[in-house]
Amino acid sequence: MNIITIEHIAKIYQVGSEEVHALRDVSLKINQNEYLAIMGPSGSGKSTLMNMLGCLDTPTNGLYLFKDKNVSLMNDNDLANIRNKEIGFVFQTFNLLPRSDSLHNVELPLIYAGIPKSERRERAAEALENVGLGDRMHHKPNELSGGQRQRVAIARALVSNPAIILADEPTGNLDSKTGEDIMHLFHEIHETGNTIILVTHEEYIAEHAKRIVRLRDGLIESDEIVANRFIPKKNGASKV
Amino acid sequence: MKLFFFEVKEGLFISLRAIRANKIRSVLTTLGIIIGVTSVVLMSTAIRGIDDAFQTGVSSLGSDNLYIDKWEWFNRDVPFWELRNRKNLTMEHFEKFKEMAKLPIAVAPTIFTPITIKHEERTVEFVFIVGTTHDYVFTNSLSFADGRFMNELESNGGRNVIVLGSEIAKKLFPNGGGLNNDVKLKGKKYRVIGILEEQGSWVMGNFNPDNQAFVPIESVFKYFQEEFWNSITINVRAPNSQSIDAVKDEAVEIMRKIRGLKYNERNDFSINQQSGLLNEINSTVGVIQIAGLLITGLALFVGAIGIMNIMFVSVKERTKEIGIRKAIGAKNRTILGQFITEAAIICLIGGMIGLFIAIIGGMIIKQFDFPVTISAEAVILAVTISLMTGILSGFAPAYKASKMDPVDSLRYE
Numbered sequence: 001m002n003i004i005t006i007e008h009i010a011k012i013y014q015v016g017s018e019e020v021h022a023l024r025d026v027s028l029k030i031n032q033n034e035y036l037a038i039m040g041p042s043g044s045g046k047s048t049l050m051n052m053l054g055c056l057d058t059p060t061n062g063l064y065l066f067k068d069k070n071v072s073l074m075n076d077n078d079l080a081n082i083r084n085k086e087i088g089f090v091f092q093t094f095n096l097l098p099r100s101d102s103l104h105n106v107e108l109p110l111i112y113a114g115i116p117k118s119e120r121r122e123r124a125a126e127a128l129e130n131v132g133l134g135d136r137m138h139h140k141p142n143e144l145s146g147g148q149r150q151r152v153a154i155a156r157a158l159v160s161n162p163a164i165i166l167a168d169e170p171t172g173n174l175d176s177k178t179g180e181d182i183m184h185l186f187h188e189i190h191e192t193g194n195t196i197i198l199v200t201h202e203e204y205i206a207e208h209a210k211r212i213v214r215l216r217d218g219l220i221e222s223d224e225i226v227a228n229r230f231i232p233k234k235n236g237a238s239k240v
Numbered sequence: 241m242k243l244f245f246f247e248v249k250e251g252l253f254i255s256l257r258a259i260r261a262n263k264i265r266s267v268l269t270t271l272g273i274i275i276g277v278t279s280v281v282l283m284s285t286a287i288r289g290i291d292d293a294f295q296t297g298v299s300s301l302g303s304d305n306l307y308i309d310k311w312e313w314f315n316r317d318v319p320f321w322e323l324r325n326r327k328n329l330t331m332e333h334f335e336k337f338k339e340m341a342k343l344p345i346a347v348a349p350t351i352f353t354p355i356t357i358k359h360e361e362r363t364v365e366f367v368f369i370v371g372t373t374h375d376y377v378f379t380n381s382l383s384f385a386d387g388r389f390m391n392e393l394e395s396n397g398g399r400n401v402i403v404l405g406s407e408i409a410k411k412l413f414p415n416g417g418g419l420n421n422d423v424k425l426k427g428k429k430y431r432v433i434g435i436l437e438e439q440g441s442w443v444m445g446n447f448n449p450d451n452q453a454f455v456p457i458e459s460v461f462k463y464f465q466e467e468f469w470n471s472i473t474i475n476v477r478a479p480n481s482q483s484i485d486a487v488k489d490e491a492v493e494i495m496r497k498i499r500g501l502k503y504n505e506r507n508d509f510s511i512n513q514q515s516g517l518l519n520e521i522n523s524t525v526g527v528i529q530i531a532g533l534l535i536t537g538l539a540l541f542v543g544a545i546g547i548m549n550i551m552f553v554s555v556k557e558r559t560k561e562i563g564i565r566k567a568i569g570a571k572n573r574t575i576l577g578q579f580i581t582e583a584a585i586i587c588l589i590g591g592m593i594g595l596f597i598a599i600i601g602g603m604i605i606k607q608f609d610f611p612v613t614i615s616a617e618a619v620i621l622a623v624t625i626s627l628m629t630g631i632l633s634g635f636a637p638a639y640k641a642s643k644m645d646p647v648d649s650l651r652y653e
Contacts, residue, residue, distance in 0.1 A: 056650070
């Protein structure tokens with residue numbers, strides 16, 4: 001099933017008197033249960049594309065269909081709704097609320113979705129169990145290691161059963177061992193039927209995905225299936 | 241609708257979390273509101289107290305009483321020169337009036353003169369001595385702690401007898417038992433025949449019976465000729481307050497006859513009554529009210545600006561948080577609600593503390609005999625004002641937060 005269709009989208013920023021073409025003409029289709037990596041050097045427009053895919057931003061030109069709904073025409077409210085229900089974000093810097101414990105952080109999307117407290121608690125706890133943090137529910141982010149924080153963020157992304165998981169350099173702030181653990185977690189999440197879009201500039205990380213889209217100067221340079229896919233092993237470091 | 245309540249409830253929890261997380265800042269912000277609400281509540285209760293005191297003071301004049309006088313007490317309609325040129329009211333006028341007036345239940349002449357009273361070593365200076373007749377007691381609702389008022393004999397004969405107001409008695413006879421003692425007015429001996437009960441109103445000053453002493457009017461004429469004000473006042477008591485207008489009409493008619501005025505001449509006397517004073521007081525209290533509320537309103541305004549300022553800082557500081565919340569699905573109006581709720585809660589807490597301080601302050605002031613009562617209105621006032629302040633001052637920062645771009649705010653460090 002087709003989840004995302006983008007056709008000839010462009011994004012132009014006005015910086016002072018200059019126009020910056022972050023994306024020139026990008027077309028892409030993403031199907032259910034795909035594991036896709038978007039690669040490119042800095043300035044290639046991959047962040048802009050990610051913001052676009054994540055419905056944080058709307059394109060200047062072109063068509064964006066998310067589950068057959070036209071995102072290009074949506075207002076702030078509709079965008080917030082779609083982010084809340086259909087998209088799970090995982091960021092490089094984790095972006096957890098620093099003063100709230102893991103449980104509350106994971107619970108947050110459900111609060112905005114209007115889900116009653118008892119169900120919310122249950123689902124958040126379950127999501128934390130699933131990422132192996134059942135015993136860290138009442139820890140605040142600064143009481144957790146980097147890997148654990150990213151797991152909380154992943155639990156938050158998963159808790160509302162979104163259509164896609166959008167991960168922006170999820171291992172960028174982690175050492176390689178912990179990074180490997182996180183990639184294993186993504187592998188498992190993908191195996192259970194989720195759609196994952198990974199944004200990275202590291203070849204090694206991108207090769208965990210099944211398909212790599214390379215961007216350069218706001219255009220798609222290549223879009224190919226990964227031949228030698230790297231399947232991460234669960235190693236001992238996962239019990240960080 | 242259900243969703244709305246859900247959002248309000250969750251907004252409340254989120255705000256409480258944020259307030260707890262920024263304790264010092266929240267306390268400092270609250271301070272402005274505490275001061276504002278304290279002063280508004282204290283001021284409004286003080287004004288109420290003053291008003292109440294005035295009203296009880298006025299009621300001591302009696303709503304059934306008229307005062308025929310050369311002078312206009314409250315109105316400014318008659319020019320001063322005309323008042324001054326009026327002929328004095330004398331005892332003859334009073335006698336004629338008493339004879340002709342049919343409606344009043346009592347009439348009595350009064351004349352005021354300030355005199356120092358002595359008893360042995362003790363002195364009370366400038367006591368308002370009221371010279372009057374035995375009928376005075378019927379024009380008034382004086383109650384006695386001890387003794388009695390002067391009788392007809394003492395009154396007509398201008399005997400040296402005196403009735404003391406409670407304050408005067410307290411000062412001259414701190415240990416009590418003033419009755420039948422002698423006091424001296426300018427060297428003249430007077431026998432104390434009665435002491436009044438405390439009438440209790442601090443506003444009326446020398447016009448409060450507590451600070452007055454009563455002697456036969458004839459004795460004033462006899463001894464203190466040069467001191468007294470040359471014109472007397474005739475106290476007239478109507479049977480009840482409904483009949484006061486009839487009594488007044490009759491009084492005007494009789495006085496015009498006595499004074500021999502022609503039909504085209506203006507009254508050369510005034511008929512004063514409580515309602516005149518009431519109007520005067522109401523307008524005075526009104527002015528105090530407006531001035532007081534303006535000043536305290538200013539304090540509150542400063543507090544509100546403080547809240548707005550800190551909320552702006554808070555929004556700026558929490559840009560990233562706003563970005564995160566938006567990324568995971570918070571709507572603009574959810575963010576707006578969150579920050580407004582936060583400001584409102586801070587203000588409400590401040591308002592409660594302010595109210596508490598005001599209540600304690602009121603109790604302290606009460607110790608100094610200033611009449612204060614914290615009313616239910618004051619409580620409602622405090623709560624409403626603090627909530628409104630929070631919502632109004634929180635709106636602009638909250639609006640700014642709600643309109644932030646999620647991409648930019650996520651990137652903010």
